[in-house]
Amino acid sequence: MSLTYDAVVVGARCAGSVLAIRLARAGWDVLLVDQARFPSDTVSTHFMFPNTLARLERLGVMKRLRAAHDIPQLLFSWGVLGQTVAGSFTPVDGYERMSCVGRVVLDHALVETAVEAGASTRFGVGVTGLVTESDGSVAGVVLQGGEQVRARWVFGADGRNSTVARSLGLKRLNPLRGDMSLLFAYWTGLPETEWFRLEIWEDRAITWSPCEDGSHILVVAGGPDLARGNRRARQARYLEWVRRFPSVIDSRALDRGRQTSDLVVAPEAMMRGFFRRAKGNGWALIGDAGHYKHPSIAQGISDAVEQADYVADALLGEDPDLGRYEKWRDARSQEQYLWSFRAATWPVPERHIPIYAGFAADENAGQQWRDMFNRLHQPSEVYTAERIGRWTGARPATSQPATPEARRSASNDLGLAYAEARIALGTLLRGLDGALMERRVPACPAWTLEDLVAHLAGEAADFVEGAYFLGVSDAWRDPDVAATRDAWTAGQVASREQESLDAVLAEWDKRSPRLEDMLSGRTAAPDRYPPWLPPAVVADLAVHLHDAYGALGKSGDRSIAASQVGLRVYVRWLEIRLAACGRPALLIRAPGAREWLLGAGNAAATLTTDSFDLFRALSGRRSRDQLQSLAWQGDPEPFLDLLSPYELPRSSLIE
Numbered sequence: 237m238s239l240t241y242d243a244v245v246v247g248a249r250c251a252g253s254v255l256a257i258r259l260a261r262a263g264w265d266v267l268l269v270d271q272a273r274f275p276s277d278t279v280s281t282h283f284m285f286p287n288t289l290a291r292l293e294r295l296g297v298m299k300r301l302r303a304a305h306d307i308p309q310l311l312f313s314w315g316v317l318g319q320t321v322a323g324s325f326t327p328v329d330g331y332e333r334m335s336c337v338g339r340v341v342l343d344h345a346l347v348e349t350a351v352e353a354g355a356s357t358r359f360g361v362g363v364t365g366l367v368t369e370s371d372g373s374v375a376g377v378v379l380q381g382g383e384q385v386r387a388r389w390v391f392g393a394d395g396r397n398s399t400v401a402r403s404l405g406l407k408r409l410n411p412l413r414g415d416m417s418l419l420f421a422y423w424t425g426l427p428e429t430e431w432f433r434l435e436i437w438e439d440r441a442i443t444w445s446p447c448e449d450g451s452h453i454l455v456v457a458g459g460p461d462l463a464r465g466n467r468r469a470r471q472a473r474y475l476e477w478v479r480r481f482p483s484v485i486d487s488r489a490l491d492r493g494r495q496t497s498d499l500v501v502a503p504e505a506m507m508r509g510f511f512r513r514a515k516g517n518g519w520a521l522i523g524d525a526g527h528y529k530h531p532s533i534a535q536g537i538s539d540a541v542e543q544a545d546y547v548a549d550a551l552l553g554e555d556p557d558l559g560r561y562e563k564w565r566d567a568r569s570q571e572q573y574l575w576s577f578r579a580a581t582w583p584v585p586e587r588h589i590p591i592y593a594g595f596a597a598d599e600n601a602g603q604q605w606r607d608m609f610n611r612l613h614q615p616s617e618v619y620t621a622e623r624i625g626r627w628t629g630a631r632p633a634t635s636q637p638a639t640p641e642a643r644r645s646a647s648n649d650l651g652l653a654y655a656e657a658r659i660a661l662g663t664l665l666r667g668l669d670g671a672l673m674e675r676r677v678p679a680c681p682a683w684t685l686e687d688l689v690a691h692l693a694g695e696a697a698d699f700v701e702g703a704y705f706l707g708v709s710d711a712w713r714d715p716d717v718a719a720t721r722d723a724w725t726a727g728q729v730a731s732r733e734q735e736s737l738d739a740v741l742a743e744w745d746k747r748s749p750r751l752e753d754m755l756s757g758r759t760a761a762p763d764r765y766p767p768w769l770p771p772a773v774v775a776d777l778a779v780h781l782h783d784a785y786g787a788l789g790k791s792g793d794r795s796i797a798a799s800q801v802g803l804r805v806y807v808r809w810l811e812i813r814l815a816a817c818g819r820p821a822l823l824i825r826a827p828g829a830r831e832w833l834l835g836a837g838n839a840a841a842t843l844t845t846d847s848f849d850l851f852r853a854l855s856g857r858r859s860r861d862q863l864q865s866l867a868w869q870g871d872p873e874p875f876l877d878l879l880s881p882y883e884l885p886r887s888s889l890i891e
């Protein structure tokens with residue numbers, strides 16, 4: 237005999253319990269299943285910001301926690317290379333500070349609240365598979381031992397390695413990885429403080445925070461090696477590392493304290509990010525099961541609780557089929573996802589000191605920066621081009637980075653810039669109907685959108701396999717080289733002709749982490765590659781991202797980091813062409829961004845246009861008429877035939 241519920245929720249921590257509480261309170265018959273028995277721990281630190289504390293307050297979880305525990309309310313201090321942004325948050329429902337409640341305590345309070353709300357539970361029993369109908373819709377779960385439980389809805393809240401997702405055959409989309417691994421443990425006897433403190437240096441970081449009932453958590457972060465070795469070696473390393481940050485906690489304080497827990501280890505591989513489809517027929521994924529960001533910015537609990545709340549509101553309100561859920565989740569998460577991996581990449585003095593000094597000194601900017609953790613601002617509203625430009629100062633774009641640190645910063649940025657553009661394009665195209673994918677791309681009319689993705693997947697594959705065609709930089713001056721380049725890219729498209737778009741996107745996703753590691757300098761690129769190639773690969777992706785936006789009549793994010801890399805690459809190539817052909821100097825101005833003097837002596841002409849138009853003009857996306865009608869001072873004639881390394885489009889491209 238099988239039981240039938242309105243909903244089976246698999247996984248009973250932040251995502252699952254919150255959804256169970258909401259649905260059970262609304263009168264749904266809910267079964268909450270978890271292979272763990274509570275109280276139970278999980279590998280996670282547990283910093284929570286006012287937005288999440290306010291949600292937990294509304295659910296009654298904070299009241300339950302306060303009744304049994306002393307929960308400190310903390311001020312927030314985040315230091316990068318000696319620059320510290322510190323203070324409270326913009327209040328949410330009266331919460332203007334953060335808290336740090338251990339997972340054993342927090343998750344138990346969530347589970348108890350779900351039980352009190354009326355959810356039935358099965359703990360200590362894993363879900364091993366799904367019950368599906370002949371049309372593929374999900375109608376229940378199979379428990380360990382074979383028992384089937386049927387339900388109108390199955391919610392996978394079962395974490396990163398979700399069994400529900402695996403049973404549905406869902407892939408990890410838009411993967412990303414960071415630099416860090418973590419070691420942490422709990423302590424008593426450390427000085428009392430009302431501060432959460434995090435400090436990051438070039439290759440290491442520490443977090444010290446009071447938790448509930450007088451305990452403290454001390455977390456150290458380092459490269460992947462930090463988490464390697466046996467238990468004893470890691471424990472010794474941890475005790476040595478916590479003493480490396482005297483400006484946060486000094487040796488005397490540590491000597492007076494006592495480590496009260498086993499060491500917890502979070503290797504780099506545990507913190508790799510992804511998205512999965514969020515919803516299908518009879519099922520939805522919430523929390524880590526559907527999307528995992530890097531823990532560097534401590535948003536996983538917040539996301540899990542917020543998604544559970546959203547799904548409950550939708551089911552009980554105006555979107556009972558959850559038709560809008562995936563779109564909402566992706567829009568809500570995308571910028572934070574990229575920010576989490578930027579934060580999981582070691583800072584570089586030349587770039588990060590001025591930026592964090594800026595946030596530390598500017599009260600309004602610092603408040604907004606803290607409120608990103610509180611989800612009141614998206615990173616793009618906080619890291620504005622105007623602020624970053626003002627704080628870092630514009631540098632000549634064609635100069636090579638001066639120091640090893642600056643070179644590392646530039647290459648770190650390359651990997652992330654590529655990832656960001658890849659994710660933007662994947663998000664744009666996934667789920668488009670077939671007819672749209674067959675649409676010709678006006679900027680490269682030989683290709684459909686599907687062909688364009690095949691080229692990019694092929695380019696990524698060729699790059700990591702050492703098979704990149706290095707003639708691309710010379711093709712402008714030699715028709716034979718140009719023909720070889722065209723045959724190379726045509727081969728990338730032809731060899732994927734029989735594949736579906738999803739398969740090609742999946743191949744690209746699979747290749748990209750290695751490619752991005754090479755672009756970031758984490759993994760050595762093939763020896764035969766010259767230094768100009770990594771930025772050129774990012775530039776090519778940026779060109780095609782905007783080609784795709786153009787094909788769909790959208791404008792997209794025109795200042796995405798890959799476009800800025802692309803502009804620098806194409807300006808540099810133009811400089812080379814002008815010099816090789818003996819043309820006079822040209823001054824290019826992109827107001828609000830940069831200017832470049834290409835060539836020696838006084839400029840014979842000046843071209844002024846915004847960064848995006850300039851990027852498109854220099855990458856062959858403007859017709860001769862369009863180039864002529866840009867804002868020129870002086871005679872454009874000596875330059876028009878060299879502005880693009882490619883043949884110009886015959887008709888105007890309006891974007």
Ligand SMILES: Cc1cc2nc3c(=O)[nH]c(=O)nc-3n(C[C@H](O)[C@H](O)[C@H](O)COP(=O)(O)OP(=O)(O)OC[C@H]3O[C@@H](n4cnc5c(N)ncnc54)[C@H](O)[C@@H]3O)c2cc1C
Nearest residue numbers: 247250251271280281282283363394395523524531536537
């Ligand atoms: C090192 C580290 C530090 C972190 N620090 C923070 C932080 O400071 N702040 C923050 O907000 N987030 C942090 N996170 C992220 C946070 O831990 C997660 O985002 C959050 O736990 C997600 O909650 P969840 O309910 O989706 O999944 P989980 O907490 O992973 O819960 C999933 C549950 O599903 C159960 N389950 C799994 N498979 C099955 C099955 N087959 N059958 C039955 N049950 C199953 C598991 O037993 C588990 O109880 C951190 C993560 C890591 C790795």
